[in-house]
Amino acid sequence: MKLKSRIAKFTGKLSYWFLHNILKGGTSFPGKIAMKIDPKILNTLANDYETIIVTGTNGKTMTTALIVESLREKYGDVLTNPSGSNMQQGIVTAFLAHRDQAASRKIAVLEVDEANVKLVTELLHPSCFVLTNIFRDQMDRYGEIYTTYEKILDGIKLEPKATVIANGDASIFSSVDLPNPKIFYGFNLPSDQAENNLIAPVNTDGVLCPQCNHILHFHDRIYANLGDFFCPNCDYQRPQLTYSVNQIIKQSPNHLKFQMGTKEYNINIGGTYNIYNALAAYAVARYFGLSDDEVASAFAKNKRVFGRQELINYADKEIDLILVKNPVGLDEVLHLLNTEKEDYSLVTLLNANHADGIDTSWIWDGQFEELHQSQIKKIIVGGQRWHDMSFRLEVAGFNPAQMTTCKTDNDVIAQLAKLPTKKVYILSTYTALLSLRKSMADKNIIQAGM
Template structure:
């Protein structure tokens, strides 16, 4: 480590200690200070780790958490960025706070923002990279899905020795010519549809064949553009799956049961989209030598991640906080809510800061029209862009009589004990999720805000 890196690391560690000893913490500032002194500090920080990068539009945080849980079944020293600070400065902070490894070469499982992959691989050569999916997200930052994928590829090209573990059900991930070894995971839970021929919905992104640009067909579709795809014009098709889901045995709002390669698994979180995250984590665990039974035990004991179906108890209310940020993720959450047989209250919070995506037009692609058909006696809308989300639900057919508008998030927290149902679901964009979570912490419903 150079003298410059040593000074930068010392300043970063000191700032981290001060922030977490005397203030409320912080995951970005220490990293910002460190990289200001030494922009190449990641090179020295990551050289003694086996690094696994997890990136993609949706599912990075949960995939990272489940991967860490799985790897800890075999490895004693596994470092990660649990607060979701996935930009360069947050990743630097992750290494700053790392304890000294006590056993074998430590592992670092890093959630990395798509646009920041190249900022990491420029200095760190990962052992493996996981690509979860690519969906339209934050148009002001990323543009269309092909632009986002290009950002990831630019980073991957700097790490040709890394094994890429990728979602085989996503057509875009089989379209590049990277030199890396690649392993694919996906769903094989509908073998009876092997000869079916269907198309995705007309407004679905990413359904053009990467080779001939004709519309892809599917034998089966999981959701959006994910599934067993093929092109009848040029023969482009889903690759062989190295890790496959066999069947889904139970889907509830708070848990999912499924089989992977003949082994039963359970995660205490709902939604088909989260089964993909578990399958990705399983794939990493297997290439790292973790046994299926050990991975199953890790999944069943997983802790809820902040904002990712985190359950907060407010008196007798069971409040589930869910991050939403793009149409595909939102529609999967709405689909998950539809599996709840009990009545529940719905709170929708919309912000439009840089971390959320300034363009809020994506809410019009959300299937909010399903909400009036569910057993929801009370809905509340709020956040900095409360007018937008309020109008969207009005157009979706939500009756005014059960719809309350409350821009002030602190007042929403105070209103929760008065809601008519035991279950409450809060769907919030990123900064709105942080804000209301801090309000929960201030009122003592959770121990603290995020790190």
């Protein structure tokens, strides 16, 4: 190891220790310091690791967590970035923070921001890319979905021998012919495919055939642009799936049971979108030699992760903290809420900082009108753009008298204790989620961030 790299590694580790033992936080600053000293320190830190990059618009954090839990069943210690700090400096910090433990194979599973795939790939040389989906998200940062995919492709093309494990139900992932080995996963639910000829709603992104620009149709559409697609005008269709879910047995806000092959799997989290995340993790686990029983055992152990249906107990309330950041993800969370059987209170926190996307118009694409309003007994609206969300909910048909406006996190926390229901769902954008968690940690309601 070069002297510059040694100094960068030592300084980064020291800053991480200070931040986490003295100041109680910091997920990317140690990486920034190390990269200032040695811009290529990631290459040194990751040199002897087999690296899996997980990227896409939605589901990166949960997919990464499920992959890590699965691989630990067979290989023991696995390095990862659990806080969701997924840009280059956050990934460097993950390596600096990791303490090597017993492992039969050195593996790093890393969530990577779509726009950072090329930067990270240049230094890590991953053996595997995992692609979840691509939806319209933060237009000011990513642009249209095709621009986002180009950013990912720029990284994949640097490693033509790396295996690509992609969501086969997303037509964009088979639109470019890559030399890489490929594994596709998706849904194969029971249906008469010869009869089904479905079309996505008119405002759905990513449903143009990449060969002839005709509108894609579906034998079965799971949600948004995901499903068993085909072009009625040419021969473009969903690729052959290696792994698939063939039955959804049970869904609730806090539990999923589904079948792959002849085996049933359980995860302690809700939402159809999380079945895709589990399926991606299953495909990676099988690629790395795990058995179905080992994967099932890992899935059954899965824990709530940072801000992704994270469960918080406070003031005799069961609070689900859920990140929302784009129309497709929001709609899937709203569908999840409609599987709730009990009355609940709803909290919405809307910010518009750079990390959230500065344009909040996406909340108008979310189908708040479809919520079962009779179950929602109280609403708290907060965040920097509380007025935008309050107006959106009013237009969706919610009574303004049912809403309480909170302009600070402390106000939100105080109002949580007064809510009339035991169950509470908080839907929050990224920086509002971080801010609320910090305020809760300061009050010892939860532990400080990762």
